[in-house]
Amino acid sequence: MEQKSTLREINVNRYITPLREGGSMPAIIEGDDDFLYVLKFRGAGQGTKALIAELIGGEIARKLGFKVPELVFAHLDRAFGRTEPDEEIQDLLRFSEGLNLALHYLSGSITYDPVVNDIDQLTASKVVWLDSYLMNMDRTAKNTNMLIWHKELWLIDHGASLYFHHSWHNWKEQAQKPFKLIKDHVLLKKATQIEEADKELSHLIDDTFLDNLVDMIPESWLNDSPFDSVTDHKAAYKQYLKERRDYSSEVIVKEVQNAG
Structure with missing residues (x-):
């Protein structure tokens, strides 16, 4: 059973585009709340440890008074990996089925x-x-x-x-x-x-x-x-x-x- 949290949870409705920065290749996605997010994948190079560091680091920064985009738990359905034509991204999506982490996308920043x-x-x-x-x-x-x-x-x-x-x-x-x-x-x-x-x-x-x-x-x-x-x-x-x-x-x- 997943630990109850104070973060909102969303479902990934649409994979929009990868952000090819660094080795983790996060992506802009649309949630089922119609907001855009930067999704951090559990199937990326550093795995869930990077998500843990993102969660702890982001929420400590927020507690200390810094402005940090809202963090949410994001559920990724296995169907996304089957429809993506790019093989590299397809593998990333397939290995990231389940619970991931996303940050609210700051459009225009x-x-x-x-x-x-x-x-x-x-x-x-x-x-x-x-x-x-x-x-x-x-x-x-x-x-x-x-x-x-x-x-x-x-x-x-x-x-x-x-x-x-x-x-x-x-x-x-x-x-x-x-x-x-x-x-x-x-x-x-x-x-x-x-x-x-x-x-x-x-x-x-x-x-x-x-x-x-x-x-x-x-x-x-x-x-x-x-x-x-x-x-x-x-x-x-x-x-x-x-x-x-x-x-x-x-x-x-x-x-x-x-x-x-």
Whole structure:
């Protein structure tokens, strides 16, 4: 039985077009609510772990006050794989039957450009804090994963976060380790108020919020598990997220200051 969640659930009504960016090849789809979404496929290269990272990263970002497109669980029927003429996409659809994750499509948005779009230092510091906390390696000048929509900053694509969970090797130690790749963050030079950001953000992701968030992970996304049970698997995510928060002033703040 799937875990009950606070996310809306939709059915994919129409596959519109692939977004050939990166290896996961998400797609624009239409839901049965008539809205457009960017669908992240469980059958893509990183599998359901990327969907878990997207769910956790996106909802933590939202909790911290950032604008993030609405996340929904999206059911993909097996019929889509049979009607798609492109063999690569056909395989992706076939391997993604069932429950996937989708983000509301921000029609007309433009990619954040650090040369053109200005962000104040505190906001930049908060984004850097978030990505250091999540160990998100995918917010660089080459691929900012930030959009400007209606003159406001929106954060997208957190699927490369929590990279420790691809092996779960030394995961307990990872919670207390600095994130070395923060040195490549597109906003690092502007993150001059990281201490202020830490004080403002760390208390917002309390234990209850993190417990409820991890409990939203569908059980079908945890089928490739090194743990004895789904409960143990989710407990590991909860422990990691809580410990990394508790060590934020020692791990996140110092690493950002050193990298800058």
